[in-house]
Amino acid sequence: MTLRVNGKVVTPTGVIRQGCVEVRGDRITAVAEYPSIRDGHWIVPGFVDIHTHGGGGHTFTTGDAESARAAAAYHLNHGTTSLLASLVSAPFELMRSATTAFAPLVRQDVLAGIHFEGPYLSAARCGAQNPEFLRDPSIDELTELLKLGEGTVRMVTLAPELTGAIEAIGLLTGQGVVAAVGHTDATYEQTCAAVAAGASVGTHLFNGMRPVHHRDPGPAVALLTAPNVFCELVADGVHLHEGTLTFAVATAGPERCALVTDAMAAAGMPDGEYELGGQAVTVADGQARLADGTIAGSTLTMDAALRHAVAVGMPVPDAVRMVSTTPALAVGLGDRVGALTAGLRADLVVLDDELNVVRVMRAGEWVR
Known part of the structure; x- marks a missing residue:
C-alpha cells in the first residue's frame, strides 16, 4: 500500500510548493509535484x-x-x-x-x-x-x-x-x-x-x-x-x-x-x-x-x-x-536518512506555517 503525504515538500534541491512524498513500507518511493494539491503544511525530512x-x-x-x-x-x-x-x-x-x-x-x-x-x-x-x-x-x-x-x-x-x-x-x-x-x-x-x-x-x-x-x-x-x-x-x-x-x-x-x-x-x-x-x-x-x-x-x-x-x-x-x-x-x-529522496528511510516531519510539529513519521509509521 502506498501512503502519500502532501504539502510544501523541502527536498535537497529546493521546495516543491505543491508536492507529494510517496511512501511504501519503510521507504520513500517517490517525491513529485502534484499541481492539484493545496495542503499548505511543510513536509521536511526527519x-x-x-x-x-x-x-x-x-x-x-x-x-x-x-x-x-x-x-x-x-x-x-x-x-x-x-x-x-x-x-x-x-x-x-x-x-x-x-x-x-x-x-x-x-x-x-x-x-x-x-x-x-x-x-x-x-x-x-x-x-x-x-x-x-x-x-x-x-x-x-x-x-x-x-x-x-x-x-x-x-x-x-x-x-x-x-x-x-x-x-x-x-x-x-x-x-x-x-x-x-x-x-x-x-x-x-x-x-x-x-x-x-x-x-x-x-x-x-x-x-x-x-x-x-x-x-x-x-x-x-x-x-x-x-x-x-x-x-x-x-x-x-x-x-x-x-x-x-x-x-x-x-x-x-x-x-x-x-x-x-x-x-x-x-x-x-x-x-x-x-x-x-x-x-x-x-x-x-x-x-x-x-x-x-x-x-x-x-x-x-x-x-x-x-x-x-x-x-x-x-x-x-x-x-x-x-x-x-x-x-x-x-x-x-x-x-x-536526512533527506526526502526516493530510496531513503521514510522519516519526515509535518510542520505548520509557524514551523511547529504537526505530525512525525519514522520508518513509514506515524508516531503516536
Whole structure:
C-alpha cells in the first residue's frame, strides 16, 4: 500500500510548493509535484541530532538503556527521527557499561549511534564537563570501546592538543568512527593538524574552545575554513549570539553547518535542579548552568533549533538542511536518512506555517 503525504515538500534541491512524498513500507518511493494539491503544511525530512545528552527527564549519560529509550522517545515527538546518544566525561568503566547497554539499542534502530564527548578534553576548556574525569586519549581504552561497540560507536570528541590525540584520531577514522574536535585549547595549527589526520567535525563550534583572536585564530577559524569539516552549532540563542550563528553559516554554508541540541535531561522539563556527569545543574528560564554560571548543555529540541534559525533570517530550505541533511552526512548516515529522496528511510516531519510539529513519521509509521 502506498501512503502519500502532501504539502510544501523541502527536498535537497529546493521546495516543491505543491508536492507529494510517496511512501511504501519503510521507504520513500517517490517525491513529485502534484499541481492539484493545496495542503499548505511543510513536509521536511526527519531531524538528525548528532549531539544530545538526554531529554524529557531522561539521560544518556548514566548508560541506562531504559532511560535512553525514553530520551529518544521524547525527542522523536519533536521531530528527531535519528539521534546519537552523547555521553560526557566519565570513568572508563561507565564508558564500557554504556557501550554495552546502548549497542543493542543501535542495532534495534532506537539510536543511530553512540557519541563519546570526552573524557579526552582540555581542562582549560572543559565547560560543564567534570574535570575529575579528564585525561589524555588512550589507545587501549578506545580500542576496547570500539571492539565492545561492534560498529555502534559513531563519534568521539577530543582535544587535539593532548598527548596521543593525533594517534587516536588515526585509530578512530581507520575504524570508520568520526573524530570530532571540541572542548579544546588548541592553536589554529594544532587544529589543522587534527583535520589533516582525519578529524571531520567541530563539536558545538565556539563553545568550549579557545576564543578567536586576530593574531591567534584558534580552532573555530581552522574548523570553519576546512572544506571537509562539519561544524556543530547550538542554535538556542544562549550558546551563540545570532550574529555568531549567522556568521558561521555564511562562512561554512548550510552544507557544512549542523544544528545540534546538546540537550540534557532537563529538556522539556520544568526549571529546577538536575545533574550532568556528576555535577549539579540549575535550570532557570530554560537555561542550564553550573553553580559558577557555566552553560551545561541545553533544554533545546531540534524543532526549536529550526525555528530559531529561521527567525534570525535563514531560509527554510537552508535551516532544514542544517537540522537533517547536513548532520546525517556528518556522521555517515546520509545514505539512510536526512533527506526526502526516493530510496531513503521514510522519516519526515509535518510542520505548520509557524514551523511547529504537526505530525512525525519514522520508518513509514506515524508516531503516536
